Amino acid sequence: MTRPLRIGSRASALARWQAEHIAAELRARAVPAEIVFLTTSGDRFADRALAAIGGKELFTKEIDQALAAGEVDLAVHSLKDVPAVRPAALFLAAVPCREDPRDAWVAPPGLTLAAAPPATRIGTSSLRRRAQLLARYPQLEIVPLRGNVDTRLRKWREGHCDALILAGAGLKRLGQEAVITAWLQPEEMCPAAGQGALAIECRAADAATRQALSALDHPPTHQAVRAERAVLARLGAGCQTPVGALAEWRGPELHLRVVVADRDGRRLISASASASGDTRQLGVQVAEQLLSQGAAELLGPPLPAPEAP
Helix, strand or coil, rough: CCCCCCCCCCCCCHHHHHHHHHHHHHHHCCCEEEEEECCHHHCCCCCCCHHHCCCCHHHHHHHHHHCCCCCCCCEEEEHHHCCCCCCEEEEEECCCCCCCCEEEEECCCCCCCCCCCCEEEECCCCCHHHHHHHHHHCCCECCCCCCCCCHHHHHHCCCCCEEEEHHHHHHCCCHHHHCCCCEECCCCCCCCCCCCCCEEEECCCCCHHHHHCCCCCCHHHHHHHHHHHHHHHHHCCCCCEEEEEEEEEEEEEEEEEEECCCCCCEEEEEEEEEECCCCCHHHHHHHHHHHHHHHHHHHHCCCCCCCCC
16 A cells, blocks of 8 residues: 555544554554544434434444545444445445444442343433333333443443443443443343444445455454344334344354334344355345334335345
8 A cells, every 4th residue: 555544433432442453453464554533423413312313324424425535545333333225335345353242231239130120220322222121121211321431331320320231342342341240142132233343344446445454354244244234224224223133153054133123112023043155135034034023013114125245
């Protein structure tokens, strides 16, 4: 490379960690890299519910625009924030090895989710978590809580809520694993599609950058999240829809489990399947199972399944 690759990233502590991690991985492969920090709509409107202002894509929109315009050469996102349907000009060049995809329970000693007393206040801004919590534990009170990891931990310590549910991967990456009281198993809280994984995107026409990024790809992770994201694409699901999806390798087969609910947890459906072949088709297969159970009533009209990297 004749000049450093410019990495577009948000400036939050977690986004910085992710961008710096990828920059270090590139430099270790003799590819110079520098980070360009950008402010997104999700950062500017941190006091408003994501579902009310456009969903998690607000954390990626401005970075995508800078990438398409040539202002940066690649973008590093939390994959769970990246919409399943992407602009044709952008290419998902690499998905590195995934961190633990599970959600983490953060609470005082002795307070467990399964035994939480009525009206225990659980802090989360996620509709997916809200729906699954209320479906299983309708006696709980859900407290909307936005902000970066440090902000949410501070609000919990100040008494805004009794417990938090956060993505465990973010806590581990920030060195905050000590606050985790328990890991929530996927059967209890199905993670978001792509949770724990990073997305490294570049321009589809930029062959040199695509080649440089290919060394960072972890095919088993990429194949797993491809199945999860195929579910979202087939269902037309986004941040405003409570959907959990987790694909895990079990020997030669990929097992995919998906949960769909309404936002208040009044109805929850699930489906699963395993396959050793086309992982995107596995995602479509599970989505069709959900549609046959009435998922369309929860999600609205499904979108056609797109081609995706």
